[in-house]
Each structure stands twice: as C-alpha cells, then as structure tokens.
Amino acid sequence: MEELNSTFLYCDQLVRDFEKVIETPVVNKSSVYYTGVDLGTAYIVLAVLDENYQPVAGAYRFASVVKDGMVVDYIGAIRIVKELKQEIEEKLGTELIYAAAALPPGTDSLDSGAIKNVVQAAGFEITNVLDEPTAANAVLKIKDGAIVDIGGGTTGIAILQDGKVIYVADEPTGGTHFSLVIAGAYGMPFEEADVYKRDAKNHRELQPIVRPVIEKVSSIISRHVRDYPAKEIYLVGGTCCLAGIEDVIAKQTGLPTYKPENPMFVTPLGIALSCTQEEL
Structure with a gap:
C-alpha cells in the first residue's frame, strides 16, 4: 500500500x-518542448512539457472526431489539433515542433497511420506512436497489474509484469455507452446526457x-485478466472520473481497483x- 501511495503521489x-x-502557462524559455496529442472520443487533449519533462502548457476541447478508437472525421481532427497547437504557441511565444500520439491497444494496424497523419498535418513532427495504456504507465509507473483506460468509446487493457506489457486488448464500451443509457433513462438528447454525466454533482x-x-x-x-497474473487494477481515462466507478469494478472483478485524482489527464501526460x- 505504501508503494501504491507513492505511485499516486x-x-x-x-x-x-x-x-x-x-x-x-509557464512561459520561461525551454530549449525544446515535447507535446502529447491525445485524440479521444470525447476530448482532444494537448499536453506540453519542457526540456526537463515538466508541464508548461496544455489545452483540450470536446470533440466527436473519433469513434470507438478510430478517426472518423479526419479533417475535423486536423483542424482541432492545429487550433489547440496555435493556441498554446501564442501563449508560450514559441513554435511546438515535436509530438507523440497514442491509440487504443491492438488497433495499430488499423488506425496508427490516420493518427500519425492527423498530427503531422496539424504541423508537428511526430516522434512516437504508442498504445494508450502504455502511455499511461509512463505516469503511473506500475510494475505489475492491469491498467484499464476507459475512454469515450473503448475500454483498453494492458497487463504488466515486471514493468513490461505482456498483453493488450481493446473493446468498444466506454463513456458513449454511459451517455446513451442516461439519455434513455431521462428522455433527453444524447448531447445533453453527455454534459449531465460530466457534472460531478450528478454522479x-x-x-x-x-x-x-x-x-x-x-x-x-x-x-481479459483471468489468464494473467494481474492482482490489481489501475483506472485511467475520462470516463473513470465518474465517482464510485472503481468500487463497482473492484466488487465485480474481485480485484483491488484504484484510480488517481483526475484520471482524464494521465494518458495525455504519458504520451x-x-x-x-x-522523428519517426
């Protein structure tokens, strides 16, 4: 438990x-800036670090350019990433050159090219493309267990042993499905249900x-974890902001389940x- 606490600290x-x-934003000049581009189903997030890999700026915007982990609005994705890039550049007074991106685990053969092209078309030199749970572990630094990234459209799972990913999986269930259920229960439009879900007062x-x-x-x-030595679950992704989700998952899986204070920004920072x- 002491090790877990230090991880989340x-x-x-x-x-x-x-x-x-x-x-x-921190406007002190850095010799280089590193940007993480997270193309999520609900949000696009840009996280910018300085030469010492410390946060200096960031921006995010609600978007629906990705569905079930796949880019479905290529032009819209480029436009939003480019606008967020320019917004941060104006605040920092410098050009952002290098960026990394991530995608749901197991989808690299399907969509890594599209994500790479979006980031490049927005004006970045892309230097890394990795799966989302692996990116999250750059922040969590878990040695053993399962990292579960519950995003807007998919649930990604990465099982780690001795700090190395030994299994990845991704399935299309995420925040979109929560919003659909809420819309049906309250008889409200999907977009309204999605906003209602994100308000912590309603959780x-x-x-x-x-x-x-x-x-x-x-x-x-x-x-996905039953055949592997995963004794703990660590939650990340915007959907995990829902209060109490970790308690239900722990009860249903029978495994201790933990999440950081704000799981939405873990993956972008890891990227x-x-x-x-x-450059790739």
Whole structure:
C-alpha cells in the first residue's frame, strides 16, 4: 500500500501541475518542448512539457472526431489539433515542433497511420506512436497489474509484469455507452446526457442508472485478466472520473481497483513523456 501511495503521489502531483499550466502557462524559455496529442472520443487533449519533462502548457476541447478508437472525421481532427497547437504557441511565444500520439491497444494496424497523419498535418513532427495504456504507465509507473483506460468509446487493457506489457486488448464500451443509457433513462438528447454525466454533482444520482454499463466494463476486464497474473487494477481515462466507478469494478472483478485524482489527464501526460526529438 505504501508503494501504491507513492505511485499516486507522483501521478497526482503531475496532473495537478498540468491543470495549473492549462490555466497559467509557464512561459520561461525551454530549449525544446515535447507535446502529447491525445485524440479521444470525447476530448482532444494537448499536453506540453519542457526540456526537463515538466508541464508548461496544455489545452483540450470536446470533440466527436473519433469513434470507438478510430478517426472518423479526419479533417475535423486536423483542424482541432492545429487550433489547440496555435493556441498554446501564442501563449508560450514559441513554435511546438515535436509530438507523440497514442491509440487504443491492438488497433495499430488499423488506425496508427490516420493518427500519425492527423498530427503531422496539424504541423508537428511526430516522434512516437504508442498504445494508450502504455502511455499511461509512463505516469503511473506500475510494475505489475492491469491498467484499464476507459475512454469515450473503448475500454483498453494492458497487463504488466515486471514493468513490461505482456498483453493488450481493446473493446468498444466506454463513456458513449454511459451517455446513451442516461439519455434513455431521462428522455433527453444524447448531447445533453453527455454534459449531465460530466457534472460531478450528478454522479451519486447517476450511479444506479449507469451501474449496468460499469458491470459490462467489469466483465470485459475480468475476461481479459483471468489468464494473467494481474492482482490489481489501475483506472485511467475520462470516463473513470465518474465517482464510485472503481468500487463497482473492484466488487465485480474481485480485484483491488484504484484510480488517481483526475484520471482524464494521465494518458495525455504519458504520451508527452514518451515524446523525443527523433522523428519517426
């Protein structure tokens, strides 16, 4: 437990530092800037680190250019990434050159080219493309266990042993499915349900409504971890911001389940930490 606490101390501090620089960028000059581009189903996030890999700026925007982990609006994705890039560049007074990106595990043969092209078309030199749970582990630094990235469209799973990924999987169940259930229960449009879900004040009320979807996610996790020595689950991804989701997953899977204070920004920061100056 002491080791777990130290892991989340680093993770949570990094996320808190990032949240601060989203509002107030650090404009001290750095010899190089490293950008992580996270093309999510619900949000596109850019995280910028300095030469010492410390957060200096960031920006994010709600978007629907990705569905089930795949880019479905190529032009829209380029436009948003380019606009966020320019927004940060104006605040920092410099050009952002190097970027890394990530995609759901197991989809590299299907969509890595599209994601790479989006980042390049937005004006970056792309230096790394990795799977999302592996990116998250650059922040979590887990040696053994399962990292579960529950995003807007998919649930990605990476099982680690001795700090190395030994298995990855991805299935199309995520925040979109939560919003659909809420829309049906309340008789409201999907977009309105999605906004309602993201308001933490509504989480306690929504728990019994979305519990079947959480249980579905739990069954996905259980199926993928049962043949591997994963004794703990670590949650990341925007959908994990839902209060109490870790308790339901722990009960359904029978495995201790943990999440950082703000799981939404773990993967983007991990992507940025994986950025280098060597173009792919």
